[in-house]
Amino acid sequence: MDNPSEPTPVRVGVLGASSIARRRTLPAMRDLPEVTIVAIASRDPQKAEQFADDFDCAPVHGYERLLDRDDIDAVYVSVPNALHHLWARRFLECGTHVLAEKPLTTRAADTAELARLAAERGLVLRENITFVHHGMHRRVAELLAAGRIGRLRHIDASFCFPPLPASDVRYRPELGGGALLDAGIYPVRLAQYFLGDDLSVAGAVLRDDPETGVDVAGSALLVAAAGETVTLTFGFEHGYGARYTLWGSTGRLAVDRAFTPPATLSPLLRIDEQDHAEEIVLPAEHQFASSVASFAEAVRRAQDTGADPGHAAWAATTLRTAELLDRIAGSATRVTSGKRP
Ligand SMILES: NC(=O)c1ccc[n+]([C@@H]2O[C@H](COP(=O)([O-])OP(=O)(O)OC[C@H]3O[C@@H](n4cnc5c(N)ncnc54)[C@H](OP(=O)(O)O)[C@@H]3O)[C@@H](O)[C@H]2O)c1
Structure with missing residues (x-):
């Protein structure tokens, strides 16, 4: 019953x-x-x-x-x-x-x-x-708000992984492939998570793959309203990494496996100060x-x-993410993948 x-x-x-x-x-x-x-x-x-x-x-x-x-x-x-x-x-x-x-x-x-x-x-x-539903980021936000690393100055965030099988949809421009939309969206949203939606794009580079016609890697520099900066890196021609570091006025706070951790993984949060380093293991969660x-x-x-x-709140943030992605794609310096001589 x-x-x-x-x-x-x-x-x-x-x-x-x-x-x-x-x-x-x-x-x-x-x-x-x-x-x-x-x-x-x-x-x-x-x-x-x-x-x-x-x-x-x-x-x-x-x-x-x-x-x-x-x-x-x-x-x-x-x-x-x-x-x-x-x-x-x-x-x-x-x-x-x-x-x-x-x-x-x-x-x-x-x-x-x-x-x-x-x-x-x-x-x-x-x-x-x-990832925004995983408690590890709430914990980081609490530490930040409590002044654990002083005033936030800069965020460095990346999501990169090795090449995918050639048939993967991410290599199909007509299906919306490319590293910016697939992986770049994570560090962009991460920047919004800690700094709010008032971010602008100060510069970007996208690496295009001439064979498939999609961007396979990129970097961007964002600036927040109060002057904090964000560097972000993404791509699928790298070793695996999904991590970010918050640089504060008195220390750094770093998280690894930040974007798509397995549900069984207990994330490790590391705090570095001038004369002190500390690691905090957080509970595993199924995001x-x-x-x-x-x-x-x-x-x-x-x-x-x-x-x-x-x-309203959800739509404002999601629309801002999409605008920032548009801005990165529209303003980026384009380079092509190629072999070094
Ligand atoms: N939230 C996350 O953490 C996360 C992680 C990975 C991927 N994603 C997102 O999930 C979506 C799917 O990604 P995926 O890696 O799961 O891709 P995938 O395995 O290639 O699945 C895409 C599915 O789309 C359908 N499809 C419809 N038209 C297609 C076409 N013309 N070519 C190929 N497939 C077509 C197919 O389903 P049928 O054959 O059954 O019709 C196919 O199984 C993407 O938007 C991706 O960004 C999200």
Whole structure:
């Protein structure tokens, strides 16, 4: 018998049998009482069947057919970047809440359009940037606010990893590939997390790969309203690294495995001062589960009240991220990958 004190789970349809859905998001959804995976849509019927078996839901052949279902409250969009805008818009137009993979779209104008549409319809729209849900960054923010490294002067953040298989969607410009949208978005959002949305782009470099036509690496310099600076580096032609350092007036605070830590990893936070070094081990957390739970909570509130109270704050930050990414792409000095003589 249903327990009346337990809220009804949010019924989710999945669009795209993607790698990230299989590895991270769907296992998290399957274990969360707040959501039920109802159906998975793939262009490939066999993939749909396989995912449906693995996640105990209905297979759907073709994305259009997921739109036709009347038994889903929300959709999880995890198709290539350039398709997020189209499919998020179509589901919002049908009255479905949307959790879309990052980046929400490939242009700030498209992000603004989706945010407006969601607000008009009283629907929840979220971009699945999961690291902001991990408690390690809240702990860093608390230490910063307590003056542990003095006044914040500079942030240095990077997200880099080795080359991917040649068939990866990240090498397809027409699908919204490239390192800036895929990896650069993390340090940009990190800068917003600690310095707020009032950031501007002071300079950028993107390295383009002439063979595929996507940027495979880059760096940028951002400046905050109060004069703090941010250097950020991203790419997929490097050794793996996902880390940041906050430089304060009296010390430094550094975090490794900052953006996509496994759910079992206890993050290590290091503080360095003139005559003191300290390491703090923080609890492991499943940031994908937290991101989905936060989305489900927002959906339940919107179902009760007809509006998403968190929309304005979320939309302002997400739109700013998209604008900064646009600005980096538009202003960057372009260099090409090449061999040194
Ligand atoms: N939040 C995170 O930490 C995180 C991590 C990794 C990736 N992501 C994001 O998740 C999304 C998917 O990334 P992924 O690495 O999981 O990619 P992926 O494994 O290549 O999956 C993309 C899926 O999109 C569907 N698709 C639709 N049209 C396609 C086309 N023309 N070409 C190829 N696939 C097409 C395919 O599903 P069907 O064949 O089933 O239709 C495919 O499985 C991206 O937006 C990425 O940025 C987020």
